[in-house]
Amino acid sequence: MAVQEVRAFNRFYTNLIGALDYSKHLYTPYTLTESRVLYELAHATRTDAADLRAELSLDAGYLSRLLTKFERDGLVGRAPSEQDARRQRITLTRQGREAAALLDERSRDAVGSLLDRVEPARRPQLTDAMRTVRDILQDTPASIPGRGEPLLRDPVPGELGWIVQRHGAVYAAEYGWNTEFEGLVARIVADFAQHHDPQVERAWIAELDGRPVGSVMCVRDDATNATAEANVDTGTDTGRGTSRGTGTGADASGIRDETPGTARLRLLLVEPGARGHGLGQRLIGTVVDFARQAGYREVTLWTNDVLTTARALYERAGFTLVSERPHHSYGAELIGQDWTLPLREPAVPQEGTAP
Structure with a gap:
């Protein structure tokens, strides 16, 4: 029964996110994966290529090609890591930060449109349920972005x-x-x-x-x-x-x-x-x-x-x-x-x- 419930939820949420992604990228040239990489570069404290690959579960070759495209478009710069010269440190350029900010704005608008359909009194119930799913299934709860001291x-x-x-x-x-x-x-x-x-x-x-x-x-x-x-x-x-x-x-x-x-x-x-x-x-x-x-x-x-x-x-x-x-x-x-x-x-x- 639990397996069926999880699969049903996955189908529902995949369809929901697909609709959000369409509206989010309607006026931007970036795919969902490209948008995820830009988001991580804009918000993560660690920006080595290896960290991006692990955080987003991306193939090393695919990520390398994507970063090469970003570099060609003037969105990122690459240099040896200060801690380990064998690793690449990835940083956003000014143009890259502007692109990430635009994506973030579009994402907020899309999620805001979704929440407009939810009664204000039920929104805390929705976000609590989302936190519960995340806390139970995530391997390292302490690493959740934005989680501070109680x-x-x-x-x-x-x-x-x-x-x-x-x-x-x-x-x-x-x-x-x-x-x-x-x-x-x-x-x-x-x-x-x-x-x-x-x-x-x-x-x-x-x-x-x-x-x-x-x-x-x-x-x-x-x-x-x-x-x-x-x-x-x-x-x-x-x-x-x-x-x-x-x-x-x-x-x-x-x-x-x-x-x-x-x-x-x-x-x-x-x-x-x-x-x-x-x-x-x-x-x-x-x-x-x-x-x-x-x-x-x-x-x-x-x-x-x-x-x-x-x-x-x-x-x-x-x-x-x-x-x-x-x-x-x-x-x-x-x-x-x-x-x-x-x-x-x-x-x-x-x-x-x-x-």
């Missing part, structure tokens, strides 16, 4: 729901956890949305190429809630339960304690396609920095032994494993773990005083 920011409306959906989908796919887990994450997120104190509690979304690829929360953890929450741990770097784990900050009398004590790191998630580039460590560091600036004494978290990558990140950030116990949750037998990171140096007793 942006960490506050969630916008709709993204708290994204946190719930992605936690449910990712942990079901990677660990086989059932919908009990997704329901618990939904309650955690709803509690945060309704009750969090923005002075000492915060959520972050990691954005890459205009879409969310990760999340984390820093919430206030009340000692008065810890016992009540002990049996509803989420088991996923999300922390404990929903019993105001964001923290009311109030004692039994209802009087709020304005000095935060323990922060809890929750809902840490990095999309599979965005892993391996330090984003998880950056999200953890952001929580720790925020907690320190907010005046917390320590940061704690709850996770499970099966989350080996996350545990390694916590340990690298300075967290220490303080306790663990087995439990059955989300359709699996797990070993829950508590980790803690002190943010303040313990007070040193003065001479002659009790410890």
